[in-house]
Amino acid sequence: MKSIRARRQEDRFFGRLFFITAVLSVVILLAIFGMLVINGLHLFKDVSISDFLFSSNWNPGAYKHATYGVLSLLTSTLLVTFGALIIAVPLGIGTAAYLSEIAPSRLREVLKPIIELLAAIPSVTIGFIGIVMTGPIIARTFGLENGFNALNGSILLSIMALPTIITVAEEAIRAVPNSYKEASYALGGNKFTTLMRITLPSAFSGIIAAIMLGVGRAIGETMTVLMATGNAAAMPHGFFDSVKTMTATIAIELGEVAYGTTHYYSLFAVGSLLFIMSLFFNILAEYLAARYRIKTP
Amino acid sequence: MRFSSYFWLYLSITLWGCSGRPGHVENIKVKGSDSEVNVVLSIAEAFMDQDPNVSLAVTGGGSGLGIAALINGKTDIANSSREITTEEMELARLQGIHPKAMVFATDALALAVHPSNPINELNLAQLSAIYRGKIKNWQELGGPDLAISKYGRQSNSGTFVYFREKILKADFAEDVISMNGTAQMVESIKQDASAIGYVSVGYLEDSKQHLISGIKVLKIKAHPDSLAISPTPLVNITSGKYPIVRPLFHYTNGFPKGKTQAFLAYELSQKGQKMAVEAGFAPVSSKYQSLNQKMIGR
Secondary structure, three states, X not given: OOXXXXXXXXXXXXXXXXXXXXXHHHHHHHHHHHHHHHHHHHXXXXXXXXXXXXXXOEXXXXXXXXXXXXXXXXXXXXXXXXXXXXXXXXXXXXXXXXXXXXXXXXXXXXXXXXXXXXXOOOHHHHHHHHHHHHHHHXXXXXXXXXXXXXXXXXXXXXXXXXXXXXXXXXHHHHOOOHHHHHHHHHOOOOHHHHHHHHHHHHOHHHHHHHHHHHHHHHHHOOHXXXXXXXXXXXXXXXXXXXXXXXHHHHHHHOOOOOOOOHHHHHHHHHHHHHHHHHHHHHHHHHHHHHHOOOOOO | OHHHHHHHHXXXXXXXXXXOOOOOOEEEEEEEOHXXXXXXXXXXXXXXXXXXXXXXXXXXXXXXXXXHHHHOOOOOEEEEOOOOOHHHHHHHHXXXXXEEEEEEEEEEEEEEEOOOOOOOEEEHHHHHHXXXXXXXXXXXXXXXXXEOEEEEEOOOOHHHHHHHHHHHOOOOOOOXXXXXXXXXXXXXXXXXXXXXXXXXHHHHEOOOOOEOOOOEEOEEEOOOOOOOEOOOOOHHHHOOOOOOEEEEEEEEEOOOOHHHHHHHHHHHOHHHHHHHHHOOOEXXXXXXXXXXXXXXXX
């Protein structure tokens, strides 16, 4: 038996240790953001901020005049992510509701691990499926010349965002207290009414969190969109246009640049912008989740 | 007891492994052009077979990547399917790197289309117009009423740069689909009736130098009134008749020494050149002889 003093010391020691590990992730976050921004800011010595943000010509390795307009890349990223959400959100929430409210427990036990396994497929494999399978199917279905377009990227990203959305949303729906549902049944609500009017709205904050995590997954995904969307830098006009996302641009071009060039810094600027965007979506998710959180008595 | 005997066995095997190493193994990193990676890899493998004290790691990623890696001190040999630019030379000088060039083979760029496409030949001006976005439909070239899907390479590809500097002499149209590698491009063209893409001819031939199926290679005219020439057979390239050919470069920092030099010499040897031809390239042109001799110190 240790003395009280020794036990207290042990507590203090582990308290500090875990404090350091907790702070570490904050430090890493700040360090990454700082590195991105410091390098990214160098770009604005050569290129004006408005040219960077509001021009849609991205051609740093041009034949004559290099241009660094991020707008078409930004639009591409948002377009592909938005498309992925349109597909993944109804599918994901439907599945989550089925799993937590309707499915018999034995079926749920089988389905859940299988859905989670979907997250284990490497992104490069999904990209490959995009080239050899979904791309040609899209081309045939819509009578296009090829399937390298935003729609292809969206479909593949929705597959990748599904496990996140389903898992988180399912937990949120299951966390709704039984008393809520029982009250609904007592007032004569059937299962469907209860689900739509009581359970889902009560789980809203968790569902929003699930969707935002899905956005985070989609917006940062690189390999899949790089392989499946054709990477044409032109401003996209719809889902059938080929797109070049911000992540794919960084991945493709960071390999070729020499350190310290305008092109090099421009990729950091793109990275900073991407970081700010996902930060925004995360904060939005936190805010919405807090705002609509159910107050259990 | 049992554990300790395993431990001693393990230890002795490890120590024996260390002592049994046949001298010092030299590691050489080779990086760059996707067009070159396969042929350099197969020559490197043959070279390693005859000299166990050398280990070559050959990777692709694009000529731009290879040259950037050389400038940043991350590779011993940069593979490049284009010449180093003056900007890159300047950057290298600032980093204290002195790139030296060698040419080890000649590559013909083939223009590939879908087999269903009735077009058989194009001239360089038409090709340039297609990729600059001036010709948008196969109909304008006498083909079917189909919008042309232009396939290109990503911007760190030497093939991309060569094509832009030598054929387009201007920027690519913005809607060129950029493929991350030659294999991806070939797969895509096979599935797209409206496709056109530029590929190193070696990638369109099997091991017996027959064109692979599922793809049609166009004949190219240097001028609208000259003869249309196919990149196959090999003699069309070596004779200089086929208009879209380029030298394949290696770059090193300063003149190479030791095993690196031995490897480069091996590439230029009869054996090495034969392997390059088997991979679908043409032998190095005689005009690079003096450049190469400086490189391998003869």
